[in-house]
Amino acid sequence: MTTLxxxxxxxxxxxxxxxxxxxxxxxxxxxxxxxxxxKLGHTGAQVSIANNYSxxxxxxxxxxxxxxxxxxxxxxxxxxxxxxxxxxxxxAGNTRAATFWxxxxxxxxxxxxxxxxxxxxxxxxxGKLRALALLELTQRMRPAExxxxxxxxxxxxxxxxxxKSHNAS
Numbered sequence: 001m002t003t004l005x006x007x008x009x010x011x012x013x014x015x016x017x018x019x020x021x022x023x024x025x026x027x028x029x030x031x032x033x034x035x036x037x038x039k040l041g042h043t044g045a046q047v048s049i050a051n052n053y054s055x056x057x058x059x060x061x062x063x064x065x066x067x068x069x070x071x072x073x074x075x076x077x078x079x080x081x082x083x084x085x086x087x088x089x090x091x092a093g094n095t096r097a098a099t100f101w102x103x104x105x106x107x108x109x110x111x112x113x114x115x116x117x118x119x120x121x122x123x124x125x126x127g128k129l130r131a132l133a134l135l136e137l138t139q140r141m142r143p144a145e146x147x148x149x150x151x152x153x154x155x156x157x158x159x160x161x162x163x164k165s166h167n168a169s
Contacts, residue, residue, distance in 0.1 A: 009040065011037040011040040011041060011042035011045065012037075012042065014033045014034075014036045014037035014040070014042070014045065015033070015034070015037040015042050015044055015045045015048075017029075017033045018030045018031075018032075018033030018034040018037060018045065018048065021033060027052075027057060027058030028058055030058065031049065031052055031057075031058045031059055033045075034048045034049040034052070035049050038069060038072070041076065043072075043073045043076045043077070043078035043081070044078075046069045046070070046072045046073035046076070046078070046081065047069070047070065047073045047078060047080050047081055047084060049069050050065075050066040050067075050068075050069035050070045050073065050081070050084060050085075051066070051084065053065040053066035053069065054066035054084070054088055063088055063092070066084075066085075066088060067085055067088065069081075070082070070084050070085035070088075071085065074101075074104060074105075074108075077108065078108075079105045079108035079109065079110040079113070080105075080110070082101045082102075082104040082105035082108065082110070082113070083101070083102070083105040083110050083112055083113045083116075085101045086098045086099075086100075086101035086102045086104075086105060086113065086116065087116070089101060090116070095120060098120070099117065099120060102114075102116055102117040102120075103117065106134075106137075109141070109145045110145070110146075111138050111141045111145045111146020111147070111150050111151065111154070112146065112147065112150045114134045114135075114137050114138045114141075114146075114154070115134070115135070115138055115146075115150050115153060115154045115157070117134055118130075118131040118132075118134035118135045118138075118154065118157065119131075119157070121134065122157065122161060128161060131157075131161060132158065132161055132162070135154050135155075135157055135158035135161070136158065138150065138151055138154035138155075138158075139151065139154065139155060139158070
């Protein structure tokens with residue numbers, strides 16, 4: 001039997017409370033529950049609190065705190081921690097760090113990260129072959145590894161790059 005104290009310290013219970021609070025519009029309570037669950041190692045909560053620090057949703061915007069929680073999620077095996085950290089780095093104009101984190105997310109089978117890195121490579125001199133390889137990888141990924149939209153976007157970019165290659169020949 002689960003006691004009240006146990007349920008209050010159960011990361012999944014805290015995460016679900018956070019989700020309910022967020023859905024009801026109580027962002028302050030949601031962030032408190034996300035933070036409690038994140039401290040207990042819930043990767044979904046770690047990514048959620050990081051997202052809220054990154055965007056400033058109900059918290060003072062802090063890319064440093066967001067990065068801390070994204071790294072914690074990544075270190076626990078959550079690819080979205082690495083992907084979201086990469087997106088923050090891209091948005092800050094730090095492509096070197098973004099590339100590093102996109103590669104880490106790809107290692108954890110993130111199709112979205114493969115697409116984003118392919119976009120970076122496609123615009124770099126000499127990066128077209130790397131972009132093509134990543135885009136081909138996205139087309140072999142399972143639905144659990146890539147969203148339908150990302151797979152479709154990757155297919156369109158792949159087709160475009162192949163067409164440009166044939167036209168250049």
